[in-house]
Amino acid sequence: MNITDSEQDPPLVLIVDDEKFTRLQLRLAMEQVGYRVVETSDGEQALFAYTQMQPDIVLLDALMPKMDGFTCSRRLQTLPGGDRTPILMITALEDQDSVDRAFASGATDYITKPIHWAVLRQRVYRLLQSSQATEKLRQQTERARVSEARLRLALDAAHMGSWDWDLLDNKITYSATAAANIGIAENEVIDTYESFTQSVHPEDRQVVEQIISVAIAQQTDYNVEFRVIWADGSIHWIAARGQVYCNETGTAIRMTGINMDITDRKHSEAELQRQTLRSQLFADITFKIRRSLHIEEILQTTVTEVQKLLQCDRAVLFQLLSNGSGKVVKEQVVPGYASIVGRNLHDPCFHQKFLNKYIQGHISYATDIYNSNLQQCYIDFLQQFQVVANLVVPIFVKEKLWGLLIAHQCNAPRQWSHFEIELLQQLSDQIGIALAQAQLLEDETRQRQELTRANAELQQFASIASHDLQEPLRKIQAFGNRLKAMYGDVLNEQGRDYLERMQNAAxxxxVLIDDLLTLSRIATKAQPFAPVNLTQVAQEVLSDLEILIQQTDGRVMLCELPTIDADAIQMRQLLQNLIGNALKFHQQQVPIVKIYSKILEDWQSHNSEESLDAQLCEIIIEDNGIGFDEKYLDRIFNVFQRLHNRTQYEGTGMGLAICRKIAERHGGSITATSKPMEGAKFIVKLPIKHNRGD
Incomplete structure (x- = not known):
């Protein structure tokens, strides 16, 4: 990818994202193609960096604390040159309101997360190309205007490019420059008003004659811009100014003035206008295509808008299959021509000659299939659909060829313009992105359905575990107790050992079934969040653990804990598991357990209300027990994971897994720090505020 002229510095990209890892990925993606990069983590830094560095493009995250991307984009527009710098909004939002906000805030385009890196690089490349072309045209236009002003001053001072019209004799005298401007050759004689008007373009002739008549009749200045046709047939723009002179009786007898060739300026203005129109058309159609996340609607909108824009006879979306054949999935065709939507098509010529080229991004067009050096088999294939001229652009979804966007002209040959080819190619990129996003939505919907099904199965399991599994277990326990009470004295020592083992296993x-039920019910039997005084909950847990504390001769120091929005039952389960473990996994010395908390402030919050909503608290349970090696940190929070065998410390290996699931259900997390035989510190991080009812 050739990103810049070798004599110029590479484009400078300003990356604005509050996530350090995302900024690193974006930096690597940009530097891989040779761009220079400067990055900031928030909107205020971005504004300062922009004024200092004047980047060529801004990659702007939409959702950031302190100042979001939408506000930052609007602020950037007010900075010098900010309205001309392309802004590519990067966002995880895909709803209509967010799209509208992005464009309304001044974003040139937007891309959604997760980021498709190849598409991102292409989008940045094309935005930079468009920006550079627009800036070049603007500079050319400005230079042309300055040059024109200087030339007018020079002509006024030196009487160059001047003409003189004797109204009484109807004779016009031109200077060499003035004659050349309107296309008069050296040996050609155009010295009358009538011969002058004949050189004026027919579409401008009436206007020029009217302005001249008014200037003479009202004795006012003559000032007009018009086209002239030179002898070689070329069309040039002329700017002419003149002044009427009268005799002592007030009769107009002479008009003198200057003229100049302003063709370059007019072409620059026209090209700038076309560029602006092209950008607007592209933005409008892109918005219509990408405002939906439903594949069928995206495809139908595409063919409708392309047919309307190009005024072609048929617009087609052709989806390719792995064998090179394919199906016309959507079509927009004008009346009088056969519809081909829904048809499965296979053309051997296409597969042999064109498929690999399309896979490589090749664009194909024919102004007249009968005069385009096409194979006869391909001409025969196109004749089935009354095609005379066509334009074909590949569509890629996640870097794989999905299909083709095709425009057909059926009534006559057609010369496809560079603008049409480029616009259709840009639209194909947008279609690919829209299809990828729609596919992601379908995948997400399917995953959500599968999750719903899994939750239903989990609830079914919980029901079975709470009834069908426990009923035979209760019978084993009950009959085991009866057997021990009635026949314990009769059994020999081996029999009593067997009975004791059976009761222990039961x-x-x-305990295992109870733990499994607890784990499954964290989500299925959860209670709505409400204010919970954690100090009171911890005191109740210590009361329940009173016997264990006495047996271990343990000491528990409880500090004041905060009140948070939570599920009270689950908070009790969390604290009971963590405090119980701290007392259970002790050394020979007296177990000492400390329970305290910290409030974590969000430094990026602006006001007290936001600060309250963003606050987190840490609940710390610290002990002087046996500890563990931190290389097992991830393992201890998994189901059925134990670091010690059952003969050393009883338990099912479910307690910490339950704690993690409770913390995650509350939007928090749990971790630990420890060293073998030096105690452990378990840290639970939880939000203080939640939307009630979560």
Missing amino acids: QRMQ
Whole structure:
């Protein structure tokens, strides 16, 4: 990808994102293609960096604390040159309101997360190309205007490019420059008003004659811009100014003035206008295509808008299959021509000659299939659909060829303009992005349905576990107790050992089922969030653990804990598991457990209300027990994971897994720090405020 002239510095990209990892990815993606990069983490820094560095393009995250991307984009527009710098909004938002806000705030385009890096680089490349072309045209136009002003001053001072019209004799005398401007050759004689008007373009002739008549009749200045046709047939723009002179009786007898060739300026203005129109058309059609996340609607909107824009006879979306054949999935065709939507098409000539080129991004067009050096088999294939001229652009979804966007002209040959080819290519990029986003939505919907099904199965399991599994277990326990009470004295020592093992196994099974039910009910039987005083909950847990504390001769120091929005039952389960573990996994010395908290402030919040909503608290349970090696940190929070065998410390290995699931359900997290035989510190991070009812 050739990003810049070798004699110029590479374009400078300003990256604005509050996530450090995302900024790193964006920097690498930009530097891989040779761009220079400066990055900031918030909107205020971005505004300062823009004024200092004057970047060529801004990659702007939409959702940032302190100042979001929409506000930053609007502020950038007010800075010198900011209205001409392309802004590519990067956002995880895909709804209509967010799209409208992005464009309304001044964004040139937007791309959604997760970022498709190849598409991002192409989008940046094309935005830079468009910006550079627009700036070049603007500079050319400005230079042309300055040059024109200087030339007018020079002509006024030196009487160059002048003409003189004797109204009484109807004779016009031109200077060499003035004659050349309107296309008069050296040996050609055009010295009358009538011969002058014949050189004026027919579409401008009446206007020029009217302005001249008014100037003479009202004795006012003559000032007009018009086209002239030179002898070689070329068309040039002329700016002419003149002044009427009268005799002592007030009769107009002479008009003198100057003229100049302003063709370059007019071409620059026309090109700038076309560029602006092209950008507007592209933005409008892109908006219509990407405002939907439903594949069928995206495809139908595409063919409708392309047919309307190009005024072609048929617009087609052709989806390719792996064998080179394909199907016309959508079509917009004018009346009088056969519809081909829904048809499965296979053309051997296409597969042999064109498919690999399309895979490589090739664009194909024919102004007249009968005079384009096409193979006869391909001409025969196109004749089935009454095609005389066509334009074909590949569509890629996630870097794979999805299909083709095709325009057909059926009534006559057609010369496809560079503007039409380029616009259709840009639209194909947008279609690919829209299809990828729609596919992501479908995948997400399917995953959501699968999750719903999995939750239903989990609820079914919980129901079975709470009834069908526990019923035979209760019978085993009950009959085991009866057997021990009635026949314990009769059994020999081996029999009593077997009975004791059976009862212990049944008890472990009961604890395991209870833990599994607790784990499954964290989501399925959850209670709405409400204010929970964690100090009171911790005191109740210590009361329940009173016997264990006495057995271990433990000491528990409880500090004041905050009140948070939470599920009270689950907070009790969380604290009971963590405090119980701290007392259970102790050394020979007296177990000491400390329970305290910290409030974590969000430094990016602006006001007290935002600060309250953004606050997090840490609940810390610290002990002097046996500890563990931190290389097992991830393992201890998984289901059925134990670091010690059951003969050393009883338990099912479910307690910490339950704690993690409770913390995550509350929008928080749990972690730990420890060293073997040096105690452990478990840290639970939870939001203080939640939307009630979550």
